[in-house]
Amino acid sequence: MAIDNASTPASDHVQPEVDVRALTEVLDGEYAGIRDLVRTNLVTHASVLEEAEELGIDAFRERVREVVVEMAATGQTGMGFPGEYGGGGDIGASIAAFETLAFGDLSVLVKVGVQFGLFGGAILHLGTERHHKAHLPDLITGRLMGCFAMTETGHGSDVQSLGTRARYDAATQEFVITTHGDRACKDYIGNAARHAELAVVFAQLEVGGKAEGVHAFVVPIRVGGEVAPGVRIEDDGRKMGLNGVDNGRIRFDDVRVPREALLNRFADVTADGLYESSIENPGRRFFTMLGTLVQGRVSVGGAGVNAAKVALAIATKYAVRRRQFRAAPDTEEQLLLDYGLHQRRLLPLLARTYALHFAQDAVRTQLHDVFSGLDDDAHARRRLESRAAGTKALATWHATRVIQECREACGGAGYLTVNRFAALKGDSDVFTTFEGDNHVLLQLVAKGLLTHYASEFEDLDQLGTVRHVTGLAVETVMEKTSAHKLLERVRDLLPGGDEWDREAGLFDPEYQLAMLRYREEHMLAGVARRLKRGIDQKRDPGDVFSQVQDHVIAVAHAHVERLVLEAFVDKVRALPESGNKDALGLLCDLFALSTIEADRAWFMEHGRLTVQRSKTISREVNELCRKVRPLAVGLVDAWGIPPEMLRAPDLVG
Numbered sequence: 001m002a003i004d005n006a007s008t009p010a011s012d013h014v015q016p017e018v019d020v021r022a023l024t025e026v027l028d029g030e031y032a033g034i035r036d037l038v039r040t041n042l043v044t045h046a047s048v049l050e051e052a053e054e055l056g057i058d059a060f061r062e063r064v065r066e067v068v069v070e071m072a073a074t075g076q077t078g079m080g081f082p083g084e085y086g087g088g089g090d091i092g093a094s095i096a097a098f099e100t101l102a103f104g105d106l107s108v109l110v111k112v113g114v115q116f117g118l119f120g121g122a123i124l125h126l127g128t129e130r131h132h133k134a135h136l137p138d139l140i141t142g143r144l145m146g147c148f149a150m151t152e153t154g155h156g157s158d159v160q161s162l163g164t165r166a167r168y169d170a171a172t173q174e175f176v177i178t179t180h181g182d183r184a185c186k187d188y189i190g191n192a193a194r195h196a197e198l199a200v201v202f203a204q205l206e207v208g209g210k211a212e213g214v215h216a217f218v219v220p221i222r223v224g225g226e227v228a229p230g231v232r233i234e235d236d237g238r239k240m241g242l243n244g245v246d247n248g249r250i251r252f253d254d255v256r257v258p259r260e261a262l263l264n265r266f267a268d269v270t271a272d273g274l275y276e277s278s279i280e281n282p283g284r285r286f287f288t289m290l291g292t293l294v295q296g297r298v299s300v301g302g303a304g305v306n307a308a309k310v311a312l313a314i315a316t317k318y319a320v321r322r323r324q325f326r327a328a329p330d331t332e333e334q335l336l337l338d339y340g341l342h343q344r345r346l347l348p349l350l351a352r353t354y355a356l357h358f359a360q361d362a363v364r365t366q367l368h369d370v371f372s373g374l375d376d377d378a379h380a381r382r383r384l385e386s387r388a389a390g391t392k393a394l395a396t397w398h399a400t401r402v403i404q405e406c407r408e409a410c411g412g413a414g415y416l417t418v419n420r421f422a423a424l425k426g427d428s429d430v431f432t433t434f435e436g437d438n439h440v441l442l443q444l445v446a447k448g449l450l451t452h453y454a455s456e457f458e459d460l461d462q463l464g465t466v467r468h469v470t471g472l473a474v475e476t477v478m479e480k481t482s483a484h485k486l487l488e489r490v491r492d493l494l495p496g497g498d499e500w501d502r503e504a505g506l507f508d509p510e511y512q513l514a515m516l517r518y519r520e521e522h523m524l525a526g527v528a529r530r531l532k533r534g535i536d537q538k539r540d541p542g543d544v545f546s547q548v549q550d551h552v553i554a555v556a557h558a559h560v561e562r563l564v565l566e567a568f569v570d571k572v573r574a575l576p577e578s579g580n581k582d583a584l585g586l587l588c589d590l591f592a593l594s595t596i597e598a599d600r601a602w603f604m605e606h607g608r609l610t611v612q613r614s615k616t617i618s619r620e621v622n623e624l625c626r627k628v629r630p631l632a633v634g635l636v637d638a639w640g641i642p643p644e645m646l647r648a649p650d651l652v653g
Contacts, residue, residue, distance in 0.1 A: 013627060016582035018634030023580045027357065027638060031096035034079060038100040039642050041071050046644040048105045048244075053417055057243050058194075060107070064244035065195055068111045069142035076101075077116045078140040080295070081124060085136035091295070092368035099302035099360070103310055103645045106427035107244025109303060114190035114245070116140070117296055118148035122200040125292035126216050126263035135198070135218070147189050147196035147221075149250055154183025157440045159202065160286060162214055164252065166203035170273035173259045177203060177219055177252040186250040193235040193248030197222045200263065201252070207275045213282045216263040216289070219255060230255040241426025265292075291381055294388050298367050300435045301392035302360045304399035307428045308353050310645065311399075313636040314420060315346055315406035317652040318413070320633055336409075337632060343625035345409055349402050350628070350635060351590040356395050358571045359564040363391045386448035389441035390560035396431040397438060403428060410651060419648040442556035443549070449524055449559060450531075501608050506620055509569045512592035516562040518608060519599070523555035565592055583631050590624040593617050 028035045045067045052060060071077055080094030081087025088094070098117070101109045120139050123131050123146075138144035155162050163184025167176045179185055186192070186201070201219045205212040221231045236247040259269060266289055267277035279285040319337035336342045366384045369375040407414040407421040414421045432438050501518075504511035527548055534544030545552075568588045575581040596603060597617050603609035609617075628635075646652050 014582075015627070015630060016579040016586070018583050018631050018638065019578070019580055020634050020637045022578070023583075023634070023638035024640045026575070026580065028640065029096075029361065031093055034076070034093045034097045035100045035640070037074060037076055038097050039103070039640065041074055041076055042101070042104040043642050043644050045070070045104070045108070046642075046647075048108060049420075049423070049645070049647050052105055052107065052244060052423060057238065060244045061194055061246050064105075064107045064111050065145075067105075067108050068115065071108075071112070072116075072140065072142040077112050077142075080116070081120065081136060081140050082132070085132060086140045087136075090368075091371045092364055095295070095298055095302060095364045095367065098299045099306050102303035102306035103641050105244070106303075106307065106423070107242050110190060110242055110245050110427075113296070113299060113303075114148060115142065115145060117299055118293075119146035119191070119196075119198075119200055121293060121295055122148055122216060122263065123218070126200075126265050126289060127218075128263075128265055130260060131218065131263060144197060145191055145195040146198040146200065147191040147248075149186040149189050149192070149199040149219075150202045151186065151188055152183065153185045153187040153249070157437055159214060159290065162202055162204060164201065164203040165206060166201075166215065166217055167206045168208070168259075168269050168273055169256075170208075170271075172256070173271050174256045175205075175217060175259065175261060177201060177217065177255040177257060179251040179253070188236060188247050189250060190245050190247050192221070192233060192250055193246035195246055199250065205262075205267075205269075205275075207269055208273050210275070212267070212275050213286055214289075215267060217257060218261045218263065219252070219257050221250060228255070240429060241423070242430065291385055294385050295367060295371075296435045297388040297392040297441070298360075298363055300431055301388070301395040302364065304392070304396040304428065304431050305353060305356045305360055306639075307424055307431075308349075308356075308395075308399040308402040309636070309639045310420065310641060311403045311406035311424055312346065312350055312353060313639065313641050314646055314648050314651055315409045315414075316350070316632050316636045317646075318410050318648075319346065321651075321653055337629055340622060340625070342409065343629055344622070345405055347625045347628050347632065348590055348594040348621070349398075349405060350632065351587040351594065352398060353402065354584065354587050354635070355564050355568040355591040356391075356398060359391055359567040360395065361571075362563075362567045363387050382448060386445050387560075387563065389436065390445040390556060390563070392435060393432075393438035393441045393445075394557070394560050394564065396428075399428050400432060413651055416650075419651055420646070439553060442553045442560075445556035445559060446527070446552040449555065450528065502610060502613060506593060506617060507589055509573075509588070509592070512589075512596070513562070513565060513569065515596055515603065515608065516558065516565055516592075519602060519606075520555065520558040520562050522606060523551065523558050527551045527555050561595055565595070568592075583628075583635065586624060586627050586631070587635070590621065590628060593624065594621050597621055 025032060048063060048067055051063050055063060068077070075088060076097050078086060079088035079097055080091045081089070083089040098109070098113065101112060120136070123135050123139065135144060139146065150159060152162055152164065163180045164186065165178045165180055167178070169176055189199070192199070197220065199219050199221045201217050202214055203217060205215040220228050221233065222228055227233050230253045232251040232253065234249040236249060239247065259271065262269060266279055266285055267275065269275055277285055279288055316337070319342055320335055322336050324333055324336060337346070363384070366387060370380055370384050403421065403424045407425065410419065410421070413419060417423070501511070501515065530548045530551060531544060534547070535541065568591060572581060572584050572588050575584065596609070600609055600614045600617070604611070604614060
């Protein structure tokens with residue numbers, strides 16, 4: 001990273017040494033204490049990894065519940081709740097704890113997420129003191145189990161169109177919760193099939209015959225262990241993974257709850273049936289309500305990164321033990337990780353995992369600052385929601401890719417259940433679609449870019465949002481991202497005039513960042529032009545937006561990759577000179593150049609990469625892999641994954 005203009009000849013390369021303990025301290029950061037508590041708890045309950053395979057589904061669900069309650073007793077799961085109710089009062093620590101928990105059994109992780117993140121988070125962030133006093137103390141300990149009933153059979157990401165109704169009956173001062181049709185069933189709800197006593201139910205509020213939009217209610221679904229009157233619960237049954245979590249389907253047949261059951265931080269209904277809200281606009285009220293639940297996306301993104309770490313740790317350790325084929329007749333068989341192809345398969349993924357780790361640090365810090373009131377304004381919240389959505393998407397796709405590649409890299413041994421890949425694959429795959437389908441989340445990122453994170457589109461319904469993005473927003477975007485201004489900006493950073501990208505050194509972080517910035521802004525301008533063209537032709541805004549969705553996803557992906565690289569560059573620059581800084585510098589270069597290489601077609605099509613320079617980048621990626629190879633074991637050890645969690649004795653030794 002310290003090299004400015006050209007690649008270093010291999011002969012000049014000084015191999016850095018990784019200080020594993022010191023690097024673990026860098027990675028754990030300010031939350032080393034809570035991460036070590038989680039590691040201790042994971043080791044204490046390590047048997048759950050075997051029990052996932054040995055127990056029947058009902059017994060395993062009960063075992064997962066026991067583990068979650070026992071972990072709660074250590075304070076691990078309550079870090080994000082206020083101290084007066086028994087929590088730790090530190091939302092950043094709660095995310096760090098959740099991330100670290102992903103080293104272990106993922107059913108335990110998701111059960112924790114449902115109970116304390118979704119159910120508990122909804123009561124904390126959407127409720128007021130009456131709800132906090134009534135529920136948080138028992139919720140934090142696990143004495144009270146609950147679920148988060150938002151998703152419906154026919155409505156996943158489109159929360160504004162939910163079919164469940166909550167009609168206010170002024171005569172009895174009650175809300176009547178009703179499921180209108182099969183598509184309005186609350187579905188895939190974690191904790192619902194067996195353990196939840198309460199549900200936070202999202203429903204369309206009707207007061208005095210007027211629709212007031214989606215609101216959340218606390219609804220008992222079990223009383224004394226039995227299903228509550230008017231509630232019907234079905235078990236969703238076996239899933240692809242996460243079978244320690246009891247997902248279920250819930251119907252409500254005119255279930256009555258008191259007026260106080262409305263989670264009323266943003267809106268309330270008076271006893272005589274008057275609807276009141278401090279946020280007058282319904283769209284803005286809805287987006288404000290959902291924005292308080294962004295913690296789930298940040299948590300899942302971090303969990304995806306750490307699940308990838310487990311797979312890479314196993315595959316890397318196997319690759320320095322397993323030998324195959326002789327390079328020459330008089331030599332022993334060669335280690336897998338000494339093969340260039342094996343390095344190419346694993347080490348760019350290792351670099352990207354480190355990059356995403358530091359990107360996750362950045363979004364966790366943003367979340368903590370916003371929810372702690374350190375940086376809490378509308379613009380900060382919009383940027384947080386966008387970054388959380390984008391980081392979650394890239395991190396969970398990365399986890400899916402890494403786990404598959406690592407399984408293959410371990411050959412037939414990787415197919416044995418004892419070696420964890422089966423559980424990692426089955427249990428983490430859903431990360432790409434829960435807490436928001438990744439493609440939908442990237443559309444949210446792109447809308448933020450097109451509107452400069454303005455809040456105006458919160459005043460609009462879905463169609464109005466599309467019209468705003470396709471109409472009013474594009475002119476300013478086109479002005480901001482004009483090719484002339486873009487080139488001026490990168491020329492300010494790098495030598496070479498219009499040839500900035502050919503003159504700059506491949507290992508100059510400003511060159512790497514400029515390439516990703518150029519791609520992002522060029523794509524953004526292209527989307528804006530396509531949208532404007534469609535609107536100028538008087539075509540339907542919905543159709544126009546639909547036809548550019550592929551472009552929209554591409555620009556969002558490019559934007560988030562640029563943020564990830566920025567986070568990595570910033571982290572390396574901030575470190576004191578050391579072998580660890582040099583090692584991370586190699587990884588940062590490997591991430592940056594392999595990212596450019598992966599999209600070389602785009603850069604070449606748009607004149608930012610010559611054929612010769614493209615070939616040079618590929619050679620340098622290979623060379624970086626060779627330089628990282630001696631460091632690989634130390635780099636995965638620095639993640640601090642307890643050996644008991646690797647659970648692959650024949651692979652890792």
